[in-house]
Amino acid sequence: MLSAEGITKRFGGPSGPILAVQRVSLAFASGARLGLVGPSGSGKSTLAQIMAMLLAPDDGSLTIDGDRVDIWGVRCRRELRHRVQLIFQAPRMAVDPRLRVGEAILEPLAASGTAPATADERAALLQTWATRVGLTGDLLERFPHEVSEGQLQRACLARALVVRPRYLVCDELSSMLDVSTQAALLEAIAAVQDEQELGVLLITHDRVLADAWCDEIADIRELSTHQGEEAVTGGPVPATARPTASSA
C-alpha cells in the first residue's frame, strides 16, 4: 500500500504562502488503478511529487508498504525511491537532453549502480523494455530532440518501469499526446500489471479516461479538508480514497 496521510504543502508567494495541498489523504494498493482527478491548479502535481518522494510535505506522512518516509528528495534511500516512480506530463523536460534515448532509459539503473555488468546484458535489458513500450529501430540511438513527444514519453515509461517499481504515479502522462499513443502507453502499463504487482495512480483532468481505465476514482477536492471541515463534498468517494480520521 502506498499511503499518504494528511499531506499539506505550502509554497511561498509574493502575497503570502499559497496552500497547494491541504491535508489530503489517499492510499492505493499495489495492483490497483486509482484515478486522481481535479481541476487545474488543485494540487494534483504537487501531491504526485510528494508521493514520489521528490518533494517534502510541510505536514503529513507517507508510508510505502509499511515503511514510513522520513527523508525526502535525493537523500531518501534509493531502494525506497525505486519503489515509487513518477512519470511527468512533459517528457522533454523530464530527460537529460544530452543523453541518447537508450541511455536515458537505463540511467536510473546506472545511477544506482544496479545496471547489468556486461554491455550485452544491458543491451538485452534495454531491448526488452523498449519493445514493451513500442520503441523500435534506431530511436534508442537518438537524442531526445530527434524523436517525437510520444516516442519520448514511451521512453520515460520504460525508464520508470526498468527499476521494477511497485507503484507508478502518472502525472498527466498522456495529456500532450494523441489518443492512439495514450492507448499504447496504457496498454504497456496494463501488460506489466498482468505480470507483476504494480499499483498505478493515474492523475488526469480527463474524467472520461479515468472512468474508462481506472478501478476507482478520487477527486482531490474530496480528499482535502480545510480548517477542520471538508472543503467540498460531492459524489461517493471510493473506500481506498476516503478521507481518514486523522484528516477530518
Add this chain to the structure above:
Amino acid sequence: MRARPRLPEARATLAMSARLEVEELSVGFRTRRGVVQALTRASVTVAPGELLLVVGESGSGKTVLAHTLLALLPRNVDVSGSVRLGGQQLLDLPAAELRRVRGRRMALIPQSPASSLNPVRKLGGQLLEAARARGLTEEQSRKRLHELLGELGLDLAFVSGRYVHQLSGGMQQRIVNAMALVGDDDVRLADEPTSGLDSDLVDATAVQLREIAARGASLLVITHDLRLAERLGGRLALLYASRIVEIGPTAAFFAAPAHPYGRELLRALPEREGKSIPGMAPELTALPGHCAFAGRCPDRFDRCTESVPDLYPVSDHVLARCFAHAER
C-alpha cells in the same frame, strides 16, 4: 513600448479580404539524419469567420504549419508552395513587413506557454504589452484583458503581480490565450490552446474561440485533443506523416471518418475502445513512396503499397487520401 497608431480605413479593407490561403505547402528541415519532411503539399483555405481544425499526432506536422504561416522557422529549412493572407504572399516577405503581419494581422497562441512568457518579468506588464501592441489604450487593454481572463476564471489583478513560475500550467495557458485573443487580428492560430486545462476550462476556451470566429476572424486551431475538436466544430483537416489525409466538416469526421487512420484514431478514444493503432507512423526522414498509413492499415490492399494516393472526393464536402475512395 509605444502604442501603434491605428488606421481605421486600411484595417477595414484588410478585414474584408483576410482569407488565408495555403497552397501546396511543403516544409523540410535539413538535419544530420537527412531531410525531415514535416509537411508535404498541404493546401487549406480559411475564410473570415471560419474555423479550421488541424488534427494529428505529435510529429505529424501540425506545429510546423502554424510556424510556417508566421515565418517562425529556423534557417535549416526548405519551404515551397504559397501562403497568402488577403491575397498578399507571406512566404517571401522581408523581415520588416513580416513584423507588421505577426501579432497584428495574425496572432499565435503558442504551444508550451511557460517558454513563451518572460520568466523575469511580472505577468501584468507582459499582458498589457501584448494589448498595447495591438493599438489598445491602457484603459482599453485593462478592460479587455479583465474580460478575457474573467471568462476563463482568472483575475487580472491576481495574475498581474505574479511571475510565470508562480502559476500552474493551466493558468499559464490561459494567460497566453488572453494575450493572443486581446486584439482584433484577422487570423488567429491556436497551437494546442487547451493543454493542461480541465474540461470546464476547455469548454470556456472553446466558447472564446468560437466567438472570435463568429466575429469574423479566420481561426486555425491545432490540436491533438479530439474532444476539443468535436466541441469546436467547423472544418477539420487530419494530418498523418506530413500529409493531409482527410479534410471536411468536423461533424462528418466524428460521425464517420473517411480515412482508415481517422477511424482507428477514434477507436483509440478511451470512451470508445481505447485500443491503440499498432506500430508507429513512418519516420519523416524516410517517408514511403506509397500510402504512409499502409503499414498500420487494417484495410490495405495491393495498390496501397504501390503509390501515394491523391485526395479523392468521398462526398460533397469530404476528401480523403485513400485508394478505397479512388473509384467513386
